[in-house]
Amino acid sequence: MDWSKTKTIFIIVFSILNVLLCFLYLNRNAKIENLEVTGKTSMEDVLKQEHITYKLPPFVDKEASFVSADVVDFNKESLKDLKGQKTSIMSDNLLRSTITDKITLEEAKKDDFKSFLSQYVLNGTEYVLWEVAEEQKKAFFFQQFEGRPIYYSPSAMLEITWDDDEKIQYYEQRMLNNFANFNKKDLLSPLEIIGSLASRGLLKQNSEVTNVKMGYSTLVRLTETQVFAPTWDVQVELENGEKEHHFLSANEGKVIEFQLEEETEETEEQSE
Structure with missing residues (x-):
């Protein structure tokens, strides 16, 4: 057997095979890129067909971390500097404070309650207004971390209540601290x-997506520690002027439906 010729034949065969594999690889990548472009185009076409318009913020921060935080247990010492109110610790992590100063709803609302929060609420600047429920005579606030709200966490909410004369009566507060970032991941x-x-049929025809904002939602809830995942809040205005919020996991795109858990009031302590 002529090994020199056999060796030459093997080299030629493997060279042809390498060229073929390289061609298949490049052809596969080209198909994938075409699919991505087609998918993007189809996505935009779907929105056009449904007459859904949108205003999107610049997609600058393309990664975000998960966040852990500890539940705050209130104590008399931490509340001693609060003025114009009478505080009651309903349970370790629930504070109820009755406002003794005369403050009207109109006065508190004029800057989205920012002055009220700063003056009367412990770490009040960490909270942001979410909703004013006129019928319930309540305003709801979410605690923020690094400027991003923590959506509907019972451990990071504040509620302000007023009476029929629109005088601020009291607020109830829960709070987190010792925040930490970990496990950064890519965002959709x-x-x-x-x-x-x-594509899921969750956006109604002739609606407008007015904003898409980043925040956090509860991933794991333990007695003392909470873990939160990056979450997109899609704000939508319907054809009739009503507004909706849709929440999705920022990493996986899963739809999140919030249900506030009722927390029982346990012991009551008084402090001033």
Whole structure:
């Protein structure tokens, strides 16, 4: 057997095979890129067909971390500097404070309650207004971490209540501290998020996506420690002027439905 010729034949065969594999690889990548472009185009086409318009913020921060935090147990010492109110610790992590100063709803609302929060609430600047429920005579606030709200966490909410004369009566507060970032991951873009909602039929025809904001939602809730995942809040205005919020996991695009858990009031302590 002529091994020299056999060796030459093997080299030629393997060279042809390498060229073929390289061709298949490049052809596969080209198909994937075409699919991605087609998918993006289809996503935008779906939105157009449903007459859904959108205003999206720049997609700058393309990664976000998960966050852990500890539940705050209130104590008399931490409340000693609060003025114009009478505080009651209903349970270790629930504070109820009756406002003794005369403050009207109109006065408190003029800057989205920011002055009220700063003056009367422990770490009040960490909270942001979420909703004013006129019928319930309540305003709801979410605690923020690094400027991003923690959506509907019972451990990070504040409620302000007023009476029939629109005089601020009291507030109830729960709070987190010792925040820490960990496990940074890539985010889905706002366009991918609203495309996911549209493909599921969750965006109504002739609606407008007015904003897509980043925040956090509860991933794990323990007695003393909470873990939160990056979450997109898709804000939508319907054709009739009503507004909706859709929440999705910022990493996976899963739809999140919030249910506030009722927490029982346990012991009551008085402090001034």
